[in-house]
Amino acid sequence: MRLFAVALGFCALLAQGPARADAPSDPLSWLGRIASAAQRLNYVGTFVYQSGGQVETSRIVHRVEGGVEYERLEVLDGSPREVIRRGNEVHCVLPERRTVIIDEAAGRRAFPARLPGSPGGLAEHYRIRKGEVSRVAGYEAQSVVLEPRDNLRYGHVLWAEMQTGLLLKSRTVDAGGGLVEQFSFSDLQIGGEVDPALLESRFDQGEGWQVVNARGNDLDERDAGWSLAEPLPGYTLSSVMRRPLGRERGEALHMVFSDGLAAISVFIEPVGDASAIGLGPISNGAISIFKRTVNGHLVTTLGEAPEQAVRRLGESVRAREQ
Template identity: 35%
Template sequence: MSRVGDCRVLARGLGRPMAGLALWVALAASGAMAQTPGAASGGTAAPPSLNQWLDRLQDASRRRAYIGTFVVSAGTTMSASKIWHVCDGTQQMERIDSLTGTARTTLRKNDEVLTLVPESRVAWAEKREALRPFPDQIKTPGNAIEEHYTLRLLGVERVAGFDADVLHIQPRDALRFGYRVWSEKQTGLTVKMQTLDGQGQVIEQMVFSELQLDAPVKMDTLSKLMAKTQGYKILRPQLNKTTPEAQGWRLRQDVPGFQGMSSHTRGDPAAPAGSLPMQWVFSDGLSSVSLFVEPFDAQRHRREGASSMGATHSLTVRLGQHWLTAMGEVPPATLREFAQSLERLR
């Protein structure tokens, strides 16, 4: 659940391997998606856990074919995109077209991401660890989400023509935001999601304004679109998997609940450690934080400070001869904890 550009899903796909945030496992075997989590045939339904509900949401996103228009609002900013999603059981594909702001199309097939910008005739081709559907969620290695969030069911409401269970996911501390999620009753697909601040106020919302489930989306049609790059300049950013320790960084003290998920640098992999921009991604299972560290440049890095757009906050500080930008859908205090804990090993 995650950064706002023209559309939050596009921003995640292009700028935040939010997850690289890793995918969920399936909830259950045959027929599970047509049930409320915890339902048992012929008896009283067991109370569903938060993890069961999150498994259901993510499993529905991965398994359903659908077409929809969704709207993202953050503060005074609003954007819309059209999405086509299909999965044949082994492979997933998505097409996302921006309907507001700069025209662009993002096509994703498993870990391959291609973003076409018609105005500049530029296409960005990248590899991602996983295809992250709507909504964007992660499961951390320890799967400790329930140590940091609680779940309350609020009833049933109608969204985009579908009845949906309303879930209130509340944080147990002030280091993370809360969420309200509307899960379509029959399939589990998320049709609406709100991010809530510490006072319970909505600071960001994404919702399907129209949705067609089990839509006739064809895998081969999207694959052919992904191959049509004639007339575009293809840019392939050079990303190198690494570890923070190899680049000379560590956290002096862990930020409660957040685990390191991935890290990579951009540029020549033979460059000296610490000389390339590095991104280090953390997650607590729902929220994520990215630490972007690069060599200090007096011409570009002029002012430390903080900013926000909707649920996304950022913090920039100088760390000796390096410049840190901490960014995530977390309260500002969480970013400050990361900044104060990050230290240079050499």
């Protein structure tokens, strides 16, 4: 489960020449530009991630060719890690473990592709307004502020490049305005040609490497066998699938609930000795985690959402009566 969580928590991201357009005046139009820019522009840059005492620098290369997105992300600090995306397939490369985890990019949103393709529905859960214009990584950037309408989601401030709409900086804040996490480009080139060699792994994945297939099989909600006793306001079920846990461990049911920006995952797997599991709420940087056992299964709920939202959803998970 731990290796599987690394794959889910780490994989994905997103490609062709800058589109010059007049800057829109309303904040919802800005959200639309931000959502599309990360998918249609070519860009190469370095960004810094901050959460609590954690600071991490990554290099990203993104290219679009023939309508297909290609991307390579390399973490430059600590243990070497690399994510390579070709279309919908993602390879997470962990050289110290000599392991490659293969998954799918569908449904994932990571910096700078933080917004859904159709962000208009976010106004139901957030008050959205334009902020000030400032400079990020040498570019003029328009800020857009999303203030949550309840305590079940964090607030966000997004800075978009004025000409293209590409997200340059993203800040997540708690109810008191404190920093939860932040992504920010320190240098960036938007548009132009991207050398295909920059998209290739720099690690030789030869003999002795392990390949883990973490791709799941989509399920109909009616076939999941699990549901919520009470819905979490604003969060709807966006996907259900079964994912492999590894040799002799069977599969986990993976359900994702989202409000269009925040997403909470629920993993349900058979469990033997519940006393050996750390149950209850857990904090892991910007990720809130809640665990409980239900009918001989371990239910793990996690997401970039306030602890009360993750816990409330986790406590509502139940097995459907047959």
